[in-house]
Amino acid sequence: MQVSVILPTYNEAKNIVPLIEAIAEHLGAAGISYEVIVVDDNSPDGTADQVRERFGEEGAVRLFVRTEGRGLATAIAHGIRQAQGDCVAVMDTDFNHDPAMLPQMVRFLEYYDIIIGSRFVMGGGMEQQWRYNASFLFNLFVRIVLRTQIQDNLCGFFTIRRDKLLTMDLERIFVGYGDYFMHFLYLAWRAKYTMLEVPTYYILRRHGSSKSRFMHMLVSYTRAAILIRLGRR
Numbered sequence: 001m002q003v004s005v006i007l008p009t010y011n012e013a014k015n016i017v018p019l020i021e022a023i024a025e026h027l028g029a030a031g032i033s034y035e036v037i038v039v040d041d042n043s044p045d046g047t048a049d050q051v052r053e054r055f056g057e058e059g060a061v062r063l064f065v066r067t068e069g070r071g072l073a074t075a076i077a078h079g080i081r082q083a084q085g086d087c088v089a090v091m092d093t094d095f096n097h098d099p100a101m102l103p104q105m106v107r108f109l110e111y112y113d114i115i116i117g118s119r120f121v122m123g124g125g126m127e128q129q130w131r132y133n134a135s136f137l138f139n140l141f142v143r144i145v146l147r148t149q150i151q152d153n154l155c156g157f158f159t160i161r162r163d164k165l166l167t168m169d170l171e172r173i174f175v176g177y178g179d180y181f182m183h184f185l186y187l188a189w190r191a192k193y194t195m196l197e198v199p200t201y202y203i204l205r206r207h208g209s210s211k212s213r214f215m216h217m218l219v220s221y222t223r224a225a226i227l228i229r230l231g232r233r
Helices: 015-030 046-055 072-082 098-109 131-144 181-190 213-229
Strands: 003-011 034-040 059-064 089-090 114-118 158-161 195-199
Touching: 003 015, 003 072, 015 034, 015 046, 015 098, 034 046, 034 072, 046 059, 046 089, 059 158, 072 089, 072 181, 089 098, 098 114, 098 158, 098 195, 114 181, 131 181, 131 213, 181 195, 181 213
Parallel strands: 003 034, 003 089, 034 059, 114 195
Antiparallel strands: 089 158, 114 158
């Protein structure tokens, strides 16, 4: 099974090369065939240049630079359209998501449709305790509103069989920021896709600053959860 690892990037020049090298190391050691798809929203810090200089224009690393239609969710959708693997993996580019988890998350697709990296199952967590507590409470709210049993609706770290993914309405799902993940999982749950949550632990980003703004996300994600439940997303 070949996996297409999609990395949406913006201003991750100091993280992107070490991350791709770690992905290659872990998947290669596990004997898993892979391609890495970097979708960069024309980062002013030279993220795309770092990828070109280290990995060139061909091979297992494919780079796409967008100058229009920017945003996290649409970048992921763009990567999905370019993917050639049997399964797709999506992860952040700030080392929040541990590349060492990828082989396990790919292997488990032999038994499940979607594998979710979860902070809220046994063994998962976050280095910042206050963010963990706030995220846990919000995910409890999401589970109540959407009436699912998914513990982590916002992590954005997942693998899925590509044939299952392509049956979904990508244009409808992949909009906005991290709230796309709530919608994605909700529709997959409704479609009775089989899911497994595996523990993941968030460490602090190595370089750069976070693009997330807590209060803005709280308001927009709350609104998104309600609209998803009402079928108006």
